[in-house]
Amino acid sequence: MPDPTRRTRKDFPYLIQIPTRWSDNDMLGHVNNVLYYRYFEAVVVRFQMEEAGVDWINDAVSPQTVETLCRFHRPLSFPETVDAGLRVERIGNSSVTFAIALFGEDDETPAATGHFVHVFVDSDTLESQPIPAAMRGVFEKFAAP
Amino acid sequence: MPDPTRRTRKDFPYLIQIPTRWSDNDMLGHVNNVLYYRYFEAVVVRFQMEEAGVDWINDAVSPQTVETLCRFHRPLSFPETVDAGLRVERIGNSSVTFAIALFGEDDETPAATGHFVHVFVDSDTLESQPIPAAMRGVFEKFAAP
Amino acid sequence: MPDPTRRTRKDFPYLIQIPTRWSDNDMLGHVNNVLYYRYFEAVVVRFQMEEAGVDWINDAVSPQTVETLCRFHRPLSFPETVDAGLRVERIGNSSVTFAIALFGEDDETPAATGHFVHVFVDSDTLESQPIPAAMRGVFEKFAAP
Amino acid sequence: MPDPTRRTRKDFPYLIQIPTRWSDNDMLGHVNNVLYYRYFEAVVVRFQMEEAGVDWINDAVSPQTVETLCRFHRPLSFPETVDAGLRVERIGNSSVTFAIALFGEDDETPAATGHFVHVFVDSDTLESQPIPAAMRGVFEKFAAP
Numbered sequence: 001m002p003d004p005t006r007r008t009r010k011d012f013p014y015l016i017q018i019p020t021r022w023s024d025n026d027m028l029g030h031v032n033n034v035l036y037y038r039y040f041e042a043v044v045v046r047f048q049m050e051e052a053g054v055d056w057i058n059d060a061v062s063p064q065t066v067e068t069l070c071r072f073h074r075p076l077s078f079p080e081t082v083d084a085g086l087r088v089e090r091i092g093n094s095s096v097t098f099a100i101a102l103f104g105e106d107d108e109t110p111a112a113t114g115h116f117v118h119v120f121v122d123s124d125t126l127e128s129q130p131i132p133a134a135m136r137g138v139f140e141k142f143a144a145p
Numbered sequence: 146m147p148d149p150t151r152r153t154r155k156d157f158p159y160l161i162q163i164p165t166r167w168s169d170n171d172m173l174g175h176v177n178n179v180l181y182y183r184y185f186e187a188v189v190v191r192f193q194m195e196e197a198g199v200d201w202i203n204d205a206v207s208p209q210t211v212e213t214l215c216r217f218h219r220p221l222s223f224p225e226t227v228d229a230g231l232r233v234e235r236i237g238n239s240s241v242t243f244a245i246a247l248f249g250e251d252d253e254t255p256a257a258t259g260h261f262v263h264v265f266v267d268s269d270t271l272e273s274q275p276i277p278a279a280m281r282g283v284f285e286k287f288a289a290p
Numbered sequence: 291m292p293d294p295t296r297r298t299r300k301d302f303p304y305l306i307q308i309p310t311r312w313s314d315n316d317m318l319g320h321v322n323n324v325l326y327y328r329y330f331e332a333v334v335v336r337f338q339m340e341e342a343g344v345d346w347i348n349d350a351v352s353p354q355t356v357e358t359l360c361r362f363h364r365p366l367s368f369p370e371t372v373d374a375g376l377r378v379e380r381i382g383n384s385s386v387t388f389a390i391a392l393f394g395e396d397d398e399t400p401a402a403t404g405h406f407v408h409v410f411v412d413s414d415t416l417e418s419q420p421i422p423a424a425m426r427g428v429f430e431k432f433a434a435p
Numbered sequence: 436m437p438d439p440t441r442r443t444r445k446d447f448p449y450l451i452q453i454p455t456r457w458s459d460n461d462m463l464g465h466v467n468n469v470l471y472y473r474y475f476e477a478v479v480v481r482f483q484m485e486e487a488g489v490d491w492i493n494d495a496v497s498p499q500t501v502e503t504l505c506r507f508h509r510p511l512s513f514p515e516t517v518d519a520g521l522r523v524e525r526i527g528n529s530s531v532t533f534a535i536a537l538f539g540e541d542d543e544t545p546a547a548t549g550h551f552v553h554v555f556v557d558s559d560t561l562e563s564q565p566i567p568a569a570m571r572g573v574f575e576k577f578a579a580p
Contacts, residue, residue: 019309021328022335023179025172028491029347032168033500034472038311041469045312049369056463057319065468069504079339164454166473167480173346174492178355179331182324183456190457194514201318202464210323214359224484313467317460324458 004113005073007101012085013142014047020078030075036112037068040100043084044116047098052138061129063118066095070114080105088143094128095119096139149258150218152246157230158287159192165223175220181257182213185245188229189261192243197283206274208263211240215259225250233288239273240264241284294403295363297391302375303432304337310368320365326402327358330390333374334406337388342428351419353408356385360404370395378433384418385409386429439548440508442536447520448577449482455513465510471547472503475535478519479551482533487573496564498553501530505549515540523578529563530554531574 009015018039026032048054048063056062076082083103090097097117101110120129131139154160163184171177193199193208201207221227228248235242242262246255265274276284299305308329316322338344338353346352366372373393380387387407391400410419421429444450453474461467483489483498491497511517518538525532532552536545555564566574 021332023171023177023328023331026168027170027172027174029172033503034168034469034476037469037472038313041313042311046369065507067504067506068468069502071502072500079336166477168473168476178358179324179327182327183458186324186458187456191514210362212359212361213323214357216357217355224481313461313469315462316458317462317464319462322458 004099004101004110005071006109007085007113008108009083009085009103012087012101014043014051014086016043016046016084018042018082018084020076020080020082022078025078030077033070033072036070036072036076036102036114039082039084039102040068040070040114040116043086043100044098044118047086047142048118051142052135054135060123061120061132062123063096064121064126065116066119067117068114070112072112073109074104074107074111076102076104076111085110086142088139089115091131091136091139091143093130094121096131099144149244149246149255150216151254152230152258153253154228154230154248156289157232157246159188159196159231161188161191161229163187163227163229165221165225165227167223170223175222178215178217181215181217181221181247181259184227184229184247185213185215185259185261188231188245189243189263192231192287193263196287197280199280205268206265206277207268208241209266209271210261211264212262213259215257217257218254219249219252219256221247221249221256230255231287233284234260236276236281236284236288238275239266241276244289294389294391294400295361296399297403298398299373299375299393301434302377302391304333304341304376306333306336306374308332308372308374310366310370310372312368315368320367323360323362326360326362326366326392326404329372329374329392330358330360330404330406333376333390334388334408337376337432338408341432342425344425350413351410351422352413353386354411354416355406356409357407358404360402362402363399364394364397364401366392366394366401375400376432378429379405381421381426381429381433383420384411386421389434439534439536439545440506441544442520442548443543444518444520444538446579447522447536449478449486449521451478451481451519453477453517453519455511455515455517457513460513465512468505468507471505471507471511471537471549474517474519474537475503475505475549475551478521478535479533479553482521482577483553486577487570489570495558496555496567497558498531499556499561500551501554502552503549505547507547508544509539509542509546511537511539511546520545521577523574524550526566526571526574526578528565529556531566534579
């Protein structure tokens with residue numbers, strides 16, 4: 001696998017802009033490391049709602065977060081706008097793994113990289129379920145070549 | 146009305162402890178002013194659930210926030226533990242006004258004072274409703290003499 | 291004073307867009323009331339930095355929040371983008387009061403209205419100071435007619 | 436390595452209590468997955484300040500977060516109080532890896548497990564530095580047998 005820290009925006013087929021907020025910075029003057037996961041969540045939730053058509057409130061089968069990871073390469077800071085990129089890294093029977101990268105305004109390579117794993121579950125029993133076919137098709141479209 | 150900035154912990158019949166979190170501080174090294182409302186919310190929600198018996202998810206009539214205000218007298222800072230005091234300042238037909246004060250560890254008088262107004266509404270139509278009788282009784286118990 | 295709940299976007303000479311985040315919604319499915327102050331802060335901080343030229347880290351005299359208030363008229367909800375409007379309501383010797391309004395995507399009148407009071411202080415002693423002349427000029431430009 | 440999901444509170448030599456806040460829950464009625472990292476941060480920051488004596492503002496060499504990971508086994512929910520456990524999993528030349536576990540009130544085994552990696556850096560140049568000797572001694576005391 002190529003080194004994820006060398007990826008650029010064009011390696012991510014889904015990319016959104018996230019304006020930082022004043023209070024995203026902590027006492028040390030940079031975006032607090034917990035907030036990186038807020039940005040991860042932003043790109044994953046928007047992708048799942050807008051591209052895959054997930055509706056967490058009403059769907060009988062919906063994705064649940066089972067693992068997230070972030071590696072911090074360089075600080076991000078308010079007031080810059082962050083670009084958050086997503087690509088589908090792995091599609092299992094019930095789970096999908098997104099590779100995520102965050103780019104600062106002047107960054108060519110990511111300030112942070114990581115992943116986000118969703119498992120589809122029955123919304124009542126919480127037992128894992130196969131990825132619905134239509135969503136699997138969407139994930140394939142956004143997968144790495 | 147006596148000056149609320151001179152009140153002490155014993156003027157508040159309901160008082161809870163709130164440990165600050167590292168990230169409650171902002172770039173300037175003090176608790177960010179938005180977080181004061183997080184502490185207000187903490188004491189109001191806990192009072193409404195534990196004392197008044199409010200269940201926001203299931204009750205047919207439940208309180209909704211219509212106005213909040215905070216005056217900032219002195220900074221609070223992580224890692225201190227904050228005391229949040231509440232007293233019922235006014236009981237209307239549908240609404241109840243809580244006076245709130247936040248005390249730092251070494252404060253005799255409040256670091257911040259303010260209020261929080263709840264209106265009881267029909268959970269479906271959102272039309273205002275009289276305060277349920279049992280809750281009104283609780284509010285009277287915690288009202289200023 | 292005209293009823294602030296009837297104001298529209300054009301009554302606010304400074305207006306920014308704030309994308310909501312998934313987690314801005316709380317258990318009840320609407321933007322949590324504390325977050326409204328996050329949006330207030332966003333528009334005030336950006337105005338002070340970009341228009342008035344405030345630099346909280348380096349300026350010898352800088353604005354400190356002494357009072358904020360919000361009235362909640364209608365719920366806001368992720369994923370809508372909120373318009374936050376600001377106008378200067380009152381200019382004192384040391385203090386400036388901003389009137390704030392938040393508009394949902396389909397709102398003509400505000401979903402929430404409130405104010406935000408900044409007092410200029412000496413960054414070391416925290417004693418109040420006259421508003422620096424250049425900033426006073428900016429505030430006058432954004433004041434209500 | 437024993438399965439971390441089977442660990443209990445007594446496998447963690449450093450353990451703190453974290454009261455959840457109303458707004459830690461998201462729309463789905465459980466603690467939002469980003470907040471788990473807020474709890475991770477709480478236990479790591481408190482350990483580093485109180486046990487290892489870290490002072491992020493003044494120390495010439497201080498720890499910086501380079502990687503965090505969380506696996507979500509069962510939901511946590513407000514209003515429960517969470518126990519956050521920490522043990523030192525690995526001590527390198529410049530870095531220390533903490534194993535973290537979060538326990539709900541009725542949990543014998545963790546609701547979430549993960550790790551948090553700190554690298555000590557020169558606060559000016561951000562170049563990595565050996566762990567200061569006194570801190571290394573503390574980390575050894577809290578390491579797994």
